[in-house]
Amino acid sequence: MAGTNSERELLTEGPAIILAYPQLGENIGMVARAMANFGLSELRLVNPRDGWPSEKARSAASRADHVIDGAKLYGSLEEAIADLNFVYATTARDRDGYKPVRSPIVAARTLRQRFRGGEAIGIIFGRERTGLTNEEVALADEIVTFPVNPAFASLNLAQAVLLMSYEWMKTGMDSEEETSFQAIAQRPATKEHLQGLFDHLEDALEARNYFRSADKKPKLVENLRAVLTRPSFTESEIQVLRGVISSLDRFTRENPRGSGAPAGRSRKVQGGGDND
Amino acid sequence: MAGTNSERELLTEGPAIILAYPQLGENIGMVARAMANFGLSELRLVNPRDGWPSEKARSAASRADHVIDGAKLYGSLEEAIADLNFVYATTARDRDGYKPVRSPIVAARTLRQRFRGGEAIGIIFGRERTGLTNEEVALADEIVTFPVNPAFASLNLAQAVLLMSYEWMKTGMDSEEETSFQAIAQRPATKEHLQGLFDHLEDALEARNYFRSADKKPKLVENLRAVLTRPSFTESEIQVLRGVISSLDRFTRENPRGSGAPAGRSRKVQGGGDND
Numbered sequence: 001m002a003g004t005n006s007e008r009e010l011l012t013e014g015p016a017i018i019l020a021y022p023q024l025g026e027n028i029g030m031v032a033r034a035m036a037n038f039g040l041s042e043l044r045l046v047n048p049r050d051g052w053p054s055e056k057a058r059s060a061a062s063r064a065d066h067v068i069d070g071a072k073l074y075g076s077l078e079e080a081i082a083d084l085n086f087v088y089a090t091t092a093r094d095r096d097g098y099k100p101v102r103s104p105i106v107a108a109r110t111l112r113q114r115f116r117g118g119e120a121i122g123i124i125f126g127r128e129r130t131g132l133t134n135e136e137v138a139l140a141d142e143i144v145t146f147p148v149n150p151a152f153a154s155l156n157l158a159q160a161v162l163l164m165s166y167e168w169m170k171t172g173m174d175s176e177e178e179t180s181f182q183a184i185a186q187r188p189a190t191k192e193h194l195q196g197l198f199d200h201l202e203d204a205l206e207a208r209n210y211f212r213s214a215d216k217k218p219k220l221v222e223n224l225r226a227v228l229t230r231p232s233f234t235e236s237e238i239q240v241l242r243g244v245i246s247s248l249d250r251f252t253r254e255n256p257r258g259s260g261a262p263a264g265r266s267r268k269v270q271g272g273g274d275n276d
Numbered sequence: 277m278a279g280t281n282s283e284r285e286l287l288t289e290g291p292a293i294i295l296a297y298p299q300l301g302e303n304i305g306m307v308a309r310a311m312a313n314f315g316l317s318e319l320r321l322v323n324p325r326d327g328w329p330s331e332k333a334r335s336a337a338s339r340a341d342h343v344i345d346g347a348k349l350y351g352s353l354e355e356a357i358a359d360l361n362f363v364y365a366t367t368a369r370d371r372d373g374y375k376p377v378r379s380p381i382v383a384a385r386t387l388r389q390r391f392r393g394g395e396a397i398g399i400i401f402g403r404e405r406t407g408l409t410n411e412e413v414a415l416a417d418e419i420v421t422f423p424v425n426p427a428f429a430s431l432n433l434a435q436a437v438l439l440m441s442y443e444w445m446k447t448g449m450d451s452e453e454e455t456s457f458q459a460i461a462q463r464p465a466t467k468e469h470l471q472g473l474f475d476h477l478e479d480a481l482e483a484r485n486y487f488r489s490a491d492k493k494p495k496l497v498e499n500l501r502a503v504l505t506r507p508s509f510t511e512s513e514i515q516v517l518r519g520v521i522s523s524l525d526r527f528t529r530e531n532p533r534g535s536g537a538p539a540g541r542s543r544k545v546q547g548g549g550d551n552d
Contacts, residue, residue, distance in 0.1 A: 030432070033432065034432075034435065036425060036428040037424050037425055037428055037429070037430075037431055037435070038423075038424060038425060039425040062430065062432075063428075064428065093457075094456075094457035095457075096460070097459065097460065098459055098460050098462055099459055100459050101455045101457060101458055101459050102453075102455065103452060103453055103454060103455050105446075105452045105453075106452070106453050143459075145455050145456060145457065146442075147314075147442075147445055147446060147449060147454065147455070147456060148313050148314060148445075148456070149312060149313055149314060149315040149445075150456065152312040152313055152339075152340065153313070154313075154338065155313055156306070156309065156310075156338075158435075159310060159313070159434075159435065159438050162435050162438065162439070163438070163439075163442060166422075166423075166439060169423055169424075169425075170381075170423060173423060176379060176381045176382070177378075177379055177381075177382050178379060178423065179377050179378065179379050179421050179423070180370075180421060180423065180424070180426065181370035181371075181377060181421065182377055183373065183374055183375055183376050183377050183419075184372070184373065184374050186374055
């Protein structure tokens with residue numbers, strides 16, 4: 001397959017991207033970069049207006065050299081798709097025809113299914129300004145169109161390729177929630193640790209008469225515990241919070257830690273008491 | 277909201293796009309175009325390196341003037357997100373942290389849900405070359421990262437904005453199969469019309485001894501009917517096919533239609549017999 005390069009660990013499988021009569025070398029380069037971003041590599045060019053090879057294309061490709069080097073040149077769109085089994089045409093305009101029209105996500109799923117079944121597949125993109133003619137669209141099996149703002153529907157060529165390449169890559173993932181890296185797993189602290197935080201804070205507040213009267217205290221405690229329960233603090237977060245409480249509880253602005261003045265009450269602080 | 281323009285029928289709702297320290301005016305322009313393509317309009321710029329306003333940005337925006345004109349300038353990322361309730365940071369690099377990491381589709385759904393709940397939302401994108409610093413990422417609620425080719429992961433700034441804008445627009449659609457235009461509805465012909473095609477063709481073939489012998493005929497007819505049934509031809513397609521059969525049946529290369537020679541058999545052709 002054109003564009004594969006076994007020296008680098010690159011994803012290179014998937015549909016051929018066929019540019020019918022592209023105009024600017026820069027755009028071809030940006031197409032190559034977008035393809036490489038999402039693991040495609042087989043680029044087919046039908047009569048690029050400004051010639052081929054193109055230094056402007058190579059420069060705009062931002063080191064997607066394997067795509068540029070592997071690009072194949074064709075004299076007509078018919079030749080460019082001759083060896084393929086199933087082909088989409090991309091268009092932004094209503095063609096008023098009988099060919100099935102698909103969204104990118106449905107088109108990508110169809111391509112993935114056919115690819116897994118061993119079919120050679122491709123996606124055709126038209127000229128920058130005018131897109132594909134009706135005759136060119138007629139060569140494809142189905143149409144794919146993008147859900148754009150009706151008042152501002154003109155997608156840049158490379159961006160149209162990017163969207164289809166992106167949808168293609170997504171169909172190869174186990175789930176649409178998958179990401180290439182993950183947050184470090186965080187487990188909420190056990191209730192024992194949470195209770196330790198409640199006790200610590202309520203003791204410090206009690207000493208300051210925060211709860212005013214015995215009959216008001218239960219409701220105030222309930223509210224406080226609700227506030228501290230909702231975030232599902234981890235054990236290390238609770239350590240940080242207890243350090244904060246200890247600092248506020250044991251020292252004053254006038255007599256900060258290390259000032260030599262007596263540290264108020266000498267309550268032994270559990271856990272992260274030295275984090276303050 | 278910045279960037280809305282009630283004179284044009286534009287989709288303009290959705291998350292603010294915040295570019296932190298963008299470098300090239302061209303890239304800001306391409307971001308504006310991508311936003312406009314998918315109905316976003318609120319662009320916030322934190323200290324663009326090459327200044328603002330920028331003619332290069334306006335030119336690259338390809339008439340997304342409402343986005344460029346509405347862009348707001350900020351001196352720091354903190355200021356740029358001060359009025360927002362929920363913010364994503366985009367990054368391609370594993371941050372080795374505790375912040376939740378989401379795929380674009382999950383992030384877009386979360387944004388849509390919060391937007392519907394009345395929250396002011398935004399997505400932060402970093403500098404072209406180096407992205408966001410850890411301190412900048414820390415200002416966001418969650419991280420969104422793109423499912424790229426691990427060996428070629430560097431997305432162009434405008435393309436990263438495009439993907440998030442596209443996923444945003446998709447979350448506003450009734451279904452992921454929705455397209456802005458449809459193929460003309462096609463209904464398979466009734467079985468009576470299909471049977472008419474069978475009769476017409478089989479009669480023409482019988483007259484030419486296509487079926488060889490009576491014992492071979494049933495299997496050949498079965499095969500022929502299977503071939504003609506599978507495509508689910510419409511009534512108008514069957515008319516076309518019957519016109520083709522009539523032409524082949526009634527005329528020869530030596531005596532084509534209109535040549536004045538007798539038209540062979542004078543069988544009256546049902547339906548589209550004049551389409552040949």
